[in-house]
Amino acid sequence: MAEAPAAASASSQASVSSPTAASSPAPDPTSPAPDTTPPARLRDLLSYLGEHRAVLGVVVVVSFLGAGLSLAQPLMVNRAIGSVGSGALDRSAVGLLVALVVAAGLVGAVQQYLLERTAEGVVLGARRRLLAKLLRLPVREYDVRRTGDLVSRVGSDTTLVRSALTGGLVDALGGSIVFVGAIVAMALLDLVLLGITLGVILVAVAAVVVASGRIQTLTKQSQEAVGRVAAGVERALSGLRTVRASGATEREGRRLEEDAQAAYVLGVRVARIGAILWPVSGLAVQGAFLAVLGVGGYRVAAGTLTVADLVTFILFLFMMLMPLGQGFSAVVTVRSALGALARIQEVLALPSEDDDEGDLDGVRAPVATVHAPAVELAGVSFSYGDEPVLRDVTLTVPRGSITAVVGPSGAGKTTLLALLERFYEPDAGVIRFEGADVRALPRAVLRSRIGYVEQDAPALAGSIRDNLLLAAPGADDAACRRALDAVNLLDRVDQHPAGLDAVLGDDGVGLSGGERQRLAIARALIGGAPLLLLDEPTASLDGRNEQAMREAIRSAAEQRTVLIVAHRLATVADADQIVVMEAGRVVATGTHAELLGTSPLYRELAEHQLLV
Numbered sequence: 036m037a038e039a040p041a042a043a044s045a046s047s048q049a050s051v052s053s054p055t056a057a058s059s060p061a062p063d064p065t066s067p068a069p070d071t072t073p074p075a076r077l078r079d080l081l082s083y084l085g086e087h088r089a090v091l092g093v094v095v096v097v098s099f100l101g102a103g104l105s106l107a108q109p110l111m112v113n114r115a116i117g118s119v120g121s122g123a124l125d126r127s128a129v130g131l132l133v134a135l136v137v138a139a140g141l142v143g144a145v146q147q148y149l150l151e152r153t154a155e156g157v158v159l160g161a162r163r164r165l166l167a168k169l170l171r172l173p174v175r176e177y178d179v180r181r182t183g184d185l186v187s188r189v190g191s192d193t194t195l196v197r198s199a200l201t202g203g204l205v206d207a208l209g210g211s212i213v214f215v216g217a218i219v220a221m222a223l224l225d226l227v228l229l230g231i232t233l234g235v236i237l238v239a240v241a242a243v244v245v246a247s248g249r250i251q252t253l254t255k256q257s258q259e260a261v262g263r264v265a266a267g268v269e270r271a272l273s274g275l276r277t278v279r280a281s282g283a284t285e286r287e288g289r290r291l292e293e294d295a296q297a298a299y300v301l302g303v304r305v306a307r308i309g310a311i312l313w314p315v316s317g318l319a320v321q322g323a324f325l326a327v328l329g330v331g332g333y334r335v336a337a338g339t340l341t342v343a344d345l346v347t348f349i350l351f352l353f354m355m356l357m358p359l360g361q362g363f364s365a366v367v368t369v370r371s372a373l374g375a376l377a378r379i380q381e382v383l384a385l386p387s388e389d390d391d392e393g394d395l396d397g398v399r400a401p402v403a404t405v406h407a408p409a410v411e412l413a414g415v416s417f418s419y420g421d422e423p424v425l426r427d428v429t430l431t432v433p434r435g436s437i438t439a440v441v442g443p444s445g446a447g448k449t450t451l452l453a454l455l456e457r458f459y460e461p462d463a464g465v466i467r468f469e470g471a472d473v474r475a476l477p478r479a480v481l482r483s484r485i486g487y488v489e490q491d492a493p494a495l496a497g498s499i500r501d502n503l504l505l506a507a508p509g510a511d512d513a514a515c516r517r518a519l520d521a522v523n524l525l526d527r528v529d530q531h532p533a534g535l536d537a538v539l540g541d542d543g544v545g546l547s548g549g550e551r552q553r554l555a556i557a558r559a560l561i562g563g564a565p566l567l568l569l570d571e572p573t574a575s576l577d578g579r580n581e582q583a584m585r586e587a588i589r590s591a592a593e594q595r596t597v598l599i600v601a602h603r604l605a606t607v608a609d610a611d612q613i614v615v616m617e618a619g620r621v622v623a624t625g626t627h628a629e630l631l632g633t634s635p636l637y638r639e640l641a642e643h644q645l646l647v
């Protein structure tokens with residue numbers, strides 16, 4: 036019978052809809068930049084089906100077969116009824132009818148399976164592309180985007196695209212074959228009855244088209260509201276301790292609830308339109324049925340139509356209405372999917388870090404300059420936005436040295452390390468690594484030669500071993516243990532029954548900030564890179580940890596160059612050279628003793644133990 040699939044599918048999508056925080060229209064502090072996503076077109080959606088061409092070809096053939104099997108059923112009914120009228124039941128027609136019903140069921144099952152499998156394949160393809168892209172986006176992208184929103188594109192948006200393929204596009208293909216076949220059959224049976232049917236159905240089509248547009252808009256708004264909930268959850272959970280400690284649990288809860296409530300209100304509105312749509316399309320179907328029955332009955336009585344033909348016509352009528360419903364459903368599902376697809380394509384269209392090899396014009400090709408310093412910066416300037424963060428920075432890090440960079444908070448110390456890793460490109464000036472312009476080195480090569488320990492050195496989810504092997508997947512236990520020993524973590528790991536396989540986290544090894552940093556240093560040591568960039572934690576460490584950190588840095592420096600953003604006097608004392616930075620400039624360079632005499636800023640920093 037008639038259905039209102041448009042409404043049903045729209046409301047179900049509202050509940051699984053993706054967090055579209057990026058497209059939020061409201062000036063919400065938890066929402067990122069406004070929606071600049073270019074709209075996706077049907078062609079884009081179809082392009083995802085390209086690699087499944089072979090299976091889809093089979094689906095089309097199976098759809099034709101299924102449609103044929105369905106369309107033949109009323110003809111058999113016609114024969115059977117006709118035979119009853121003439122006195123002897125046509126048993127072969129009945130037998131064939133049963134066979135047709137069973138065969139149509141089987142073909143339907145095969146079609147369904149192939150479709151679902153293709154849809155899963157499309158989702159897998161889209162997810163693969165997205166995951167590969169997300170891991171390669173330039174670091175700058177992550178400065179301006181919400182991680183939660185990007186994650187939702189891999190999860191929910193791909194799921195929405197999937198629903199368009201199963202519940203929408205390809206399903207509609209089979210439906211349209213039946214639809215056209217039924218109309219042709221009805222035209223052959225009785226043109227007058229077909230005219231009446233189409234007249235009544237047209238009214239329903241108009242109603243559903245108008246309503247589905249509205250449902251589309253509401254569904255999108257509903258998705259956006261759900262997106263705001265997701266962004267809010269991300270915000271609250273990522274700062275859970277701060278939220279709790281600030282006594283803000285209730286307030287954050289209320290904020291989230293408001294967004295959830297907004298999603299609810301929109302969902303209910305979708306349901307309301309759906310509820311109206313149901314009887315409207317139901318009435319139209321009943322109207323068509325009654326009109327056909329009335330006029331048909333009259334024509335049977337007048338002898339211009341046989342009972343068998345009337346029954347057959349009505350069977351075709353219902354056969355035609357079902358795909359009509361599917362068609363409406365497809366319109367809505369495909370439209371929602373296009374919204375989701377736009378979000379997927381927006382990410383895929385971003386340049387990967389590897390694509391962006393910078394402007395290589397006039398850049399010297401890397402040459403093996405054995406005696407060149409480990410790192411040289413010449414006239415380097417950089418800004419994240421309008422404000423310059425580094426201004427005309429020139430410095431040299433000799434090979435095998437420990438060079439410490441000190442300066443007030445915000446001086447640009449961390450940024451200096453980020454430029455060396457080529458997370459960002461300088462606006463002006465040159466950075467050389469072992470004599471070669473870093474722009475001329477593939478990022479992978481450059482990074483394999485540099486060990487990098489971030490200020491908030493993250494210990495990745497997994498075991499101690501997983502963390503150590505990140506940069507050197509082939510390292511054996513002995514190498515892991517040596518590295519842990521060098522950073523004074525071996526005893527800590529051996530205390531745990533699982534040893535290297537102890538999992539980090541609440542149930543396994545809990546690591547303090549200083550210990551995480553030392554684990555990261557151990558990781559860099561295993562990698563064997565000749566240059567270590569170390570962003571020392573600003574948090575104060577207790578005496579024992581500070582000593583352990585100092586020893587870790589010393590053992591790291593035994594066989595490599597170390598460039599360290601230093602926050603404690605003990606570290607600076609071990610440095611061969613200290614670079615003092617202020618507001619993006621190098622204001623002094625020298626040893627501790629020299630700088631105490633020459634740099635008032637350094638003297639001031641040293642007086643306060645440097646912890647800035």
Ligand SMILES: Nc1ncnc2c1ncn2[C@@H]1O[C@H](COP(=O)(O)OP(=O)(O)OP(=O)(O)O)[C@@H](O)[C@H]1O
Nearest residue numbers: 178419420424443444445446447448449450451647
């Ligand atoms: N990803 C970013 N996007 C925009 N601005 C940034 C970004 N990272 C840093 N900044 C800004 O650049 C300036 C320098 O930051 P940087 O982290 O390099 O300083 P720092 O000297 O390492 O400070 P600290 O000692 O506090 O870690 C700061 O004003 C900071 O707000």
